[in-house]
Amino acid sequence: MIRSMTAFARSEADLGPQQAVWELRTVNHRYLEVNPRLPEGYRGLESHLRERARETLQRGKLDATLRLSDNGGDGGSLRLDxxxxxxxxxxxxxxxxxxxxxxxxxxxxxxxxxxVVVTATLDAGEAQRRLQEAFDAALQELVEARGREGQALGTALEERLDGVEAGLARIKERLPEVREAFRNRLEERLGELRERVDPDRLEQEVVLLVQRADVDEELDRLATHTAEVRRVLREGGAVGRRLDFLMQEMNREANTIGSKSPDTAISQTVVDIKVLVEQLREQAQNIE
Structure with a gap:
């Protein structure tokens, strides 16, 4: 399963006279960055927060905020001396x-x-234990939320990969006709030069020109990258960096195909593919 880097989670802990609320937010980030926001006197929780975050998350900027409020005179927090x-x-x-x-x-x-009436308080150790348990619960909820969002991202990526493959199929179907027309036009334009230019040299130049317009290798590489993206999505885990690299390679191959193609229809299809690749890249930046 792939996971998004964007999510929110919340949990509560009863500390007797106080109610504690954890709010966890994550957004995109190249690496894992943990930003605890703790009230004075609760800095000792920071090491637990960082350790659990490193064990659970791979990438993303995590803001972990602890808020405390009075329990509003809850009778359960009072006792008689x-x-x-x-x-x-x-x-x-x-x-x-x-x-x-x-x-x-x-x-x-x-x-x-x-x-005579005193407030029941927790000892420091019990309060810390409850806060840690509540943080762990919020962190687990955050992971689940990132997983749900990642599933939606995966569906969106697959749809765009379908579009890329459909574009490649259209280009391959069009290529034989384009090549034949290209050769015919080239032969017509060079026919009048045959008497003034060495025939062997002319043939070499024609072959080189045709080779420069050949996009078979680029099409194959783009198809390979597309298949690799599908494989990475199925594999799951922290694959965001891998996907970002593949999107760069896909964009490079699409650019080369567009620059080589002498056909308007193929050029338009390449533009469509590049739009899809850019959408893929934007979506992949959200993946852990």
Missing amino acids: HDLARSLVDLGRESVRELGTPGELSTAELLKWPG
């Missing part, structure tokens, strides 16, 4: 009994007392 609460209740009762004060502490008054 039982020892302090009991002490306050006992003191209230003692005050009533010994000093004759109006009454014991109410529940509302008790809960308002500083330190």
Whole structure:
């Protein structure tokens, strides 16, 4: 499977009083570049991020952003300091009994007392573990998204390869007629020179001229490159650089065919092929 370098993924982690959100974005890049964006106090996660990214991705610029927010007073993050609460209740009762004060502490008054209600927090090790697990989950989602996008890219590439092969078939079908017409025109133009030029030398020049207009080798090489692109797509993996090189070679062969061809129809087909190759190149730049 081929994978795109463009994707987005998100995951969350519950840190008790805080909620953590990872956002991962990747875009095209010649190599793998990892840019962690972490709040102060969480820089220790950076080594884990870079290591996991290197294990999972081959190319692309990865922006990994960690956002933290309060859980909004979630009751699950609060607890009662039982020892302090009991002490306050006992003191209230003692005050009533010994000093004759109006009454014991109410529940509302008790809960308002500083330190009675405390926020439950995670220890640093547990918080880091949860953040790492959430990052790994987001990274896996990112890989899957890149795979889905890569599948769509592969389909688009195959369609354009079909177009290139169809153009090659049209050129090959047209070539015999073009060659015959080319020879006839050449013979007519050179016929009047035969009496003034050495016949053997003239024949050599004709052969050289015909050879210069021959595009069989270029057509074969372009067909070979097209077949190689299909093979690379089937093989999958990190093939973006390989595909980029093949697109350059395909464009070079198409240019040569166009420059050699004396036929308008073939020249137009070459233009169509070059447009398809350029589209292939643009798509291949998105592949890991």
